[in-house]
Amino acid sequence: MSKISVSNLNFFYGKAQALHDISIDILEHEIIAFIGPSGCGKSTFIRTLNRMNDTIPIARVEGKVTIDGKNIYEPNTDVVSLRRKVGMVFQKSNPFPKSIFENVAYGIRINGIHKNKADLNERVEKALNDAALLGEVKDRMNTSAFGLSGGQQQRLCIARALAVQPEVILMDEPASALDPIATQKIEELVVELKKQYTIVIVTHNMQQAARVSDRTAFFMLGKLVEVNRTQKMFTNPDEKLTEDYITGRFG
């Protein structure tokens, strides 16, 4: 069944239209990858799914995005609880200037998820474990998050997002600033997380999309060109434009 359903979404930065009439269904427990050339609107689109674009004063949205049957652009939407349900991992790792423990504990604390101190500890450990980071940090939980390597910081940010128990995780080029080994770890992690979460991942890297995703969506100039099963997309796409992009004829 579809977890997120987007219909006829248009997005504007002031007068400039960044997204044109996007309609797509995202299924529960799938990994869907968004690919496309720079500036094609894939990052803008992923940020409409948790209303992150609200922070941009001149941004304007038309159309509908329903998550679990509820339109998140209804005026009475509780954006805070929406974002708790739809977590996000960003392109550049952005840990808080706090200890490793406190970074992961942050979301648990502000949302009041934990029952007591022991429960908090347990949840932090579980999130770090799910993000495949616990083994590397369990001896230095109270040291600064800035002491971690880039790849570790990014997995910390994933752990931080997991800790609030979201249902959907949006990942905006989560591995683009990492080296191949760290990237591989993130990719393995993403596949592992699929069991529990619905994952939307934006990526520049077509091999990455091919490796991790169940379905792939190709964006171009603010339009959604094609959505298909990843295997089909990369072997026999329906659209000529998709084929041209994937075979590297432009982009």
Add this chain to the structure above:
Amino acid sequence: MSNNQDENNLTGSNISGEKRTNNILGDRIFRIVLTLCATLILVIVAAMIAVMTQSSWLSIKEFGFGFLTGQNWDPIKGEFGALPFIYGTLVSAILALLIATPISVGVAVFLVEQAPKKLARPMAFLVELLAAIPSVVYGLWAIFVLAPLLRVYVQPFLQQTLGFLPFFKGTANGIGMMSGGIILAIMITPIITAVVRDVLEAVPVTQREAALALGATRWETTKIVLANANSGIAGAIVLGLGRAIGETMAITMIIGNRPEISLSLFDPGYTIASVIANEFTEATGDLYLSALIEMGLILFLVTFIVNGLAKLLILSVARQTAQSH
């Protein structure tokens, strides 16, 4: 041109040999000029200390360390003690910081995190305009508006509610330490606000997004932003403190100019800068003049020590933030 040079470097060509030497010479001159500029600052500071020490030697010899602890200031009898002035300077400055810091941080947070752009720009401009008002105007305003306000409303109220504290005992004067501290607070608010605003604006958007994406409210997001900015904010406070300690005109007009140490904020006090401004022109006798110059030396040292302590504080805060929180 730079292309040319790169090429020459790459090929190891000799053609530019002469040009390279010129560049190295240029670098040398550049370095020397910069070193001179930096040295000049040190020379000026050293010269100031030397001249002030020399001019105040008479007083230093006469009173020794007792000058710092002496509480009497009686030029006619030839008694000079600096303690009431040091006390007045520090207390009025600290009072000013206690009032100005929360207000400034609040204004800066509003301007950066909450206010729409259309409102934020003119408001920031207005705040900075406050810094351009001459300090004598602040003094006049304090005498005619602030002091009566304090005397008639604020101080009687404080006396009734918090009168058991030593700070709010005695007669409501209007003119005194409290109004001095408040006027200083108003004067240093623009500078602290401006610096804090810059610091907050420098906090990466990704930090705000990280908090928002976890379901943080605006207030919770602001706390994250402040956690990123705390050493910068401490720096802004130090800047304000320096200004409060050195401020002369406005505080001279409103603090009451009585060299006494009193815990009550209603009572008049005196600051180092004020006594120099008030008495320098009428200082008769070498010892009197020398004592006033020694006051200047002390002001210099007080500023030095306060700034040094504040720097240490910032360092420790920064280290704490970096290590664990």
